[in-house]
Amino acid sequence: MKPQAVPQSVAQSDHELDKHHHESQADEHGDEHHFKEYSPKELQSIKIQGAVCIIGGIALHFVLGTFYLWGGISPYVGAYMKNRDPNVTQSTLQIVFPILGIATNSVLSFGVKLAQRIGFKTMIAGAGFLISLAFLILSFINNIYGFILIYCFMIGIPSGLVYMLPIICGWKYFPFNRGMVSGLIIAGYGFGAFTFNFICKAICNPNNEEPEIPFTEDGKTKKYFSKDVFDNVPFMFQMLALSYFLLTIIATLLVKYPRDLNLEYQQVLGEGNKKPSGINHEKSVDYHPTVMHAECETLAQGMKSKPFWFLIFMVLCSIIFGMLLANCYKVFGQTLGIDDAKLTVLGSVQAVCNGGSRFGWAVLFDKIGFKKVYLIIAVINLICTATIGYIDNSYVGYFIILCVTMCCEGGLFSCYPAVSAKIFGHKVGPIIYGGLFFVIGLSNMLGYLLYKFGEPKIGYGGVFWIVFGFCCVAFILGIFFKEEHDWKKK
Numbered sequence: 001m002k003p004q005a006v007p008q009s010v011a012q013s014d015h016e017l018d019k020h021h022h023e024s025q026a027d028e029h030g031d032e033h034h035f036k037e038y039s040p041k042e043l044q045s046i047k048i049q050g051a052v053c054i055i056g057g058i059a060l061h062f063v064l065g066t067f068y069l070w071g072g073i074s075p076y077v078g079a080y081m082k083n084r085d086p087n088v089t090q091s092t093l094q095i096v097f098p099i100l101g102i103a104t105n106s107v108l109s110f111g112v113k114l115a116q117r118i119g120f121k122t123m124i125a126g127a128g129f130l131i132s133l134a135f136l137i138l139s140f141i142n143n144i145y146g147f148i149l150i151y152c153f154m155i156g157i158p159s160g161l162v163y164m165l166p167i168i169c170g171w172k173y174f175p176f177n178r179g180m181v182s183g184l185i186i187a188g189y190g191f192g193a194f195t196f197n198f199i200c201k202a203i204c205n206p207n208n209e210e211p212e213i214p215f216t217e218d219g220k221t222k223k224y225f226s227k228d229v230f231d232n233v234p235f236m237f238q239m240l241a242l243s244y245f246l247l248t249i250i251a252t253l254l255v256k257y258p259r260d261l262n263l264e265y266q267q268v269l270g271e272g273n274k275k276p277s278g279i280n281h282e283k284s285v286d287y288h289p290t291v292m293h294a295e296c297e298t299l300a301q302g303m304k305s306k307p308f309w310f311l312i313f314m315v316l317c318s319i320i321f322g323m324l325l326a327n328c329y330k331v332f333g334q335t336l337g338i339d340d341a342k343l344t345v346l347g348s349v350q351a352v353c354n355g356g357s358r359f360g361w362a363v364l365f366d367k368i369g370f371k372k373v374y375l376i377i378a379v380i381n382l383i384c385t386a387t388i389g390y391i392d393n394s395y396v397g398y399f400i401i402l403c404v405t406m407c408c409e410g411g412l413f414s415c416y417p418a419v420s421a422k423i424f425g426h427k428v429g430p431i432i433y434g435g436l437f438f439v440i441g442l443s444n445m446l447g448y449l450l451y452k453f454g455e456p457k458i459g460y461g462g463v464f465w466i467v468f469g470f471c472c473v474a475f476i477l478g479i480f481f482k483e484e485h486d487w488k489k490k
Helices: 006-017 040-064 065-085 092-093 096-106 108-118 120-138 142-156 156-162 165-173 178-204 231-255 263-271 301-302 306-335 341-369 372-391 393-479
Strands: 211-217 220-224
Touching: 040 065, 040 120, 040 156, 040 165, 040 178, 040 231, 065 092, 065 096, 065 142, 065 178, 065 211, 065 220, 065 306, 065 341, 092 120, 092 393, 096 108, 096 142, 096 156, 096 306, 096 393, 108 120, 108 156, 108 393, 120 142, 120 156, 120 165, 142 156, 142 372, 165 178, 165 393, 178 231, 178 341, 178 393, 220 301, 263 341, 301 393, 306 341, 306 372, 306 393, 341 372, 341 393, 372 393
Parallel strands: none
Antiparallel strands: 211 220
């Protein structure tokens, strides 16, 4: 079948991503501005390859899910470091999570460009190896500052560089289901924390001991685990290093960027009635199979638009509550009198809620759009922030609020990459999402600062009411947010 021509301005979007890629074995001499139409048999084969790629992406995100593992292992690591340096405090350790977030998010937008030059598989293999090596090194480190440096940057930077790679690959195979693809792959982020949370608890605290060694910090008594628990921390890090190394091998083998696949344009030209979910269709132009609608052409153009600045502040205000709980859920849970075994179960279940909900939210995004999904999440967050300070010592109440909050957090994380692609296009969208991810890191740090300086003076209840104010702002911004933008306007 004779290929149909696509305007060069449209073909250029994928060409920019493909031109430096060295892994594909496609015909290098073909016309990059022409796209074939695929037979049903070929489409079926492409779907199978896409499913394999998604499985590899999930394996990679199991490794990257170490980000959410910190909230579960920080009490063990805190006791381990306290034994070596009495000046270490709980608030010292809690800064790891926001710094890790900033290190991860600050490089996210550079990962795709770097993969263009050195290859997607090379990037994935290198990042996974560095993360595994970092955990091995951590098992031998006794200095708190060296620990923070290795954990935050040797793990955070490689994680940020490869975070979007399997999602970009999956979008090439399933261009009409970008929300589903990002939701499935990012689900591995939460499920990785779920799995390894139990493993770390089994290694460090198999007898479910309670923190019983008291220390005075910031005028309050804080309790730490005994030697029977913290002596197992080095072995825990070594087992994590081995597990992440094996998962990296799987991801490297399965994830592939199909350079020569342009299924999105073939479907548009061939059917003429289905709109790619990643392209912003202007209301002013009637959709036609041979008319390619405008996308954001440059990063500068995107940053000058209203949707960009709306998203910046929506992310900053909507993410903070979930990030605060992910960082401090065990520390706060201990103040409610909940034992380590129950908190481990709670941490693992909330990780499942975080990871498992992402696919459902992504499907809902594809059906009703970002704005409605976002407002639903914003209302739920308002309810949770207003009630969490009144649960007293209720494990059930804490369980429900934490799991619901993490479901909402998962929804935000699965929808932000898809809405970035929808509004800004698949050329600038991933870069914009990288910028939004950096804002997530800033929101994480803001939550830590509220904990660090607010909790000693106004308690957790006062901190949660401040967070409630941020959630109110997030809700108001969501009401006035517009998903459509006319990129042809100057």
